[in-house]
Amino acid sequence: MNTTMAKTKSGKTVHLPVFDEEFEQAVSEGSIGFCIACGAEAYGVEPDARKYECEACSESKVYGLEELCIMGYVK
Numbered sequence: 765m766n767t768t769m770a771k772t773k774s775g776k777t778v779h780l781p782v783f784d785e786e787f788e789q790a791v792s793e794g795s796i797g798f799c800i801a802c803g804a805e806a807y808g809v810e811p812d813a814r815k816y817e818c819e820a821c822s823e824s825k826v827y828g829l830e831e832l833c834i835m836g837y838v839k
Contacts, residue, residue, distance in 0.1 A: 779803035801825035
């Protein structure tokens with residue numbers, strides 16, 4: 765999945781997925797999440813997931829792709 769970096773209002777840098785064909789396919793497949801801390805994809809994640817632990821970096825920053833859209837965290 766393509767990603768970009770952005771700064772939050774508090775000044776933290778986060779990874780954000782890019783809304784493209786690959787993103788749309790991932791949403792339609794369901795159960796895929798995204799870690800805003802490291803940019804890793806996470807599998808077995810509900811669309812409305814919030815703050816799940818990332819297997820790659822151990823941060824609680826995995827969100828469901830649809831939840832990221834609602835939060836405005838998709839570029």
